[in-house]
Amino acid sequence: MKSAPITRRELLKTASLFGGGACLAHLVPASIGRAYALVQQVAAPADPLAAMRAQMAAAPIEALTLSDTLTMLSGPGGNVVVLNGPDGKIVVDTFVQGVWPALTQRLDAMGNAPITLVIDTHWHFDHTDNNESFRNAGAGILAHENTRKRLSEPHDLLGMHFNPAPAAARPTDTFTETRTMQANGERVDLGYIPPAHTDTDIYIHFTRANVLHLGDLFFNGMYPFIDTSTAGSINGMIVGAERMLKMANATTKIVPGHGPLGDRAALTTYRDVLVDVRDRVRKLKAAGRTVEQTVAAKPTAHLDATWGKGFMQPDVFVTIVYSTL
Ligand SMILES: [Zn+2]
Numbered sequence: 001m002k003s004a005p006i007t008r009r010e011l012l013k014t015a016s017l018f019g020g021g022a023c024l025a026h027l028v029p030a031s032i033g034r035a036y037a038l039v040q041q042v043a044a045p046a047d048p049l050a051a052m053r054a055q056m057a058a059a060p061i062e063a064l065t066l067s068d069t070l071t072m073l074s075g076p077g078g079n080v081v082v083l084n085g086p087d088g089k090i091v092v093d094t095f096v097q098g099v100w101p102a103l104t105q106r107l108d109a110m111g112n113a114p115i116t117l118v119i120d121t122h123w124h125f126d127h128t129d130n131n132e133s134f135r136n137a138g139a140g141i142l143a144h145e146n147t148r149k150r151l152s153e154p155h156d157l158l159g160m161h162f163n164p165a166p167a168a169a170r171p172t173d174t175f176t177e178t179r180t181m182q183a184n185g186e187r188v189d190l191g192y193i194p195p196a197h198t199d200t201d202i203y204i205h206f207t208r209a210n211v212l213h214l215g216d217l218f219f220n221g222m223y224p225f226i227d228t229s230t231a232g233s234i235n236g237m238i239v240g241a242e243r244m245l246k247m248a249n250a251t252t253k254i255v256p257g258h259g260p261l262g263d264r265a266a267l268t269t270y271r272d273v274l275v276d277v278r279d280r281v282r283k284l285k286a287a288g289r290t291v292e293q294t295v296a297a298k299p300t301a302h303l304d305a306t307w308g309k310g311f312m313q314p315d316v317f318v319t320i321v322y323s324t325l
Contacts, residue, residue, distance in 0.1 A: 049125070049160040056126060057098030061106055064261060066253055067209035069184050073106060075099075077126035078257045081213050082107065083206065085184025088116030091139070092204050092213050094130035103130065104137070115139045116183075119190065120171065121215025121257065122200040123150035123230070125162065132169035144192055145174040146200040150230055157229055193217055196240035197224065197257075199231035203244060213255040214244055220259030220266055222310025223300075223317040224274075226324065233324035234278045241271040258311060273307055281321045291322045 045051035059075040066072055066081070073080040077095040080103075089110065095103055107115060118134045120143035121127055128151065131141050151165040179190040186208050193201040197216040204213040216224065217240045226232040245267055248254060254262040262270075280299035289297065300307070300314045308314040 048158075049162065052158075052160060053096045053098055053125075053129070056096045061095075061099065061102055063106065066211050066255075066261075067206075069186055070206055070209050070211055071110070072255055072261060073103070074260075076102075077129065078121065078124070078216065079213070079255050079259075081204070081206075081211070081255055082110065083184055083186055083188070084110045084113065085186075086113060087183040088113045090117045090119065090183055090188070091115060091134065092119045093121055093127040093215070094118060094134060096126055096129045097133075100130050100133045104133075117142055119143065119202075119204055120147050120200075121202055121204070121213060122198050123147045124198070124216065124227070125160075127215065127257070128165070128169070131171075132166060135168045135172070140173055141169075141171040142173045142175075142179070142190075143171040144200050144202050145176055146198075147171055148174050150198070150200050155229065157227065158225075193240045193243070194236065195231040195233065196226075196236035197232050198227045201240065203247070205247065209253075210249070210251055211253045211255065212244065212248055214257065214267075216257030217241065217244065218254065218256035218259075218262065218267060218270060219310060219312075220254075220256035220262040220270065221307070222259060223277075223307050223312035223314065225312055226320050228320060228323055234274065234281075234321045235324070238271065238274050238278060241267060241274060245271065273303060276303070277317070277321055278325070281318060282325050285322055285325055291319055294322050295319060 056076050061073050061075045064072040069083055069085050071082045076099040078093045080095060081092040083090040089107060115134060115137055116139060118131060118139050118141045120141065135141060148171045151170050154164055155162040177192050181188045186206050189205040189207055191203055193203060201215055201217055217237065224237060226234060226237060245264065248264040248267065250264060252264055254267050256262055277300055281294060284294045284297055284299060295315050295318050300318060304314045
């Protein structure tokens, strides 16, 4: 079908729909950010990033045992997975800055092995915010090369401003396609997921325990955020989910970036929802509907009661999907 970039006029209308035109200079991300702020009923905090960090850090850390060496930690940001054993601790994602003391307390309680490595699933702050603290604690940082690139740039996203990350918070080691390592009796396969949620996404597959961390390619049970400012798209999300389904089997434990631990059935349902929304929005766009008209048509009404209760409000999700088609 025709694929045209979202026009400025459509953006103006969308921003107007979301309650005003004050943030038009920032185009799509700002309009989304404003809508998100409205959804959260945050009264325009002076520093939205600090407010979001504080809000996330207030969540308690919950632990779930995945295998004899793997633990999932949830709560203050993206889901963290720890591979623990005599070879040292490998930590996937890092939560937000405010929970560093609580996070280290959890890690220390797992045993005396040093933290040798942090793996970033992608560049977003709720996954990389403690990179520098981990570096200072002696760990290396491994990520896709685009994560290093994105962390080296300024960004404006969801109403939040990000300065380039300090050098100590950037990956010390990167890869482009795949990487494999052995530690603590586990084989760890990492691979690049072509642009989906961002252009920095990777999967981490702990093959012996059959645990697959998908970062923010997978929001379990809720509409996902898609970061169009760093090349995310609905079609990329669907292609990525399809590819990960082929990697999983019926007993794979699938860790999402956000939401509870999932499995192949949960990832299949999620993929189906993405396809459903994409197809409905694409049909409206192909029929000439503006983004405002598409949102007003409520193409996700049949899903919203279940899928619209998470990070992404339905109207915002539809706007993002529309903008990437
Ligand atoms: Zn993310």
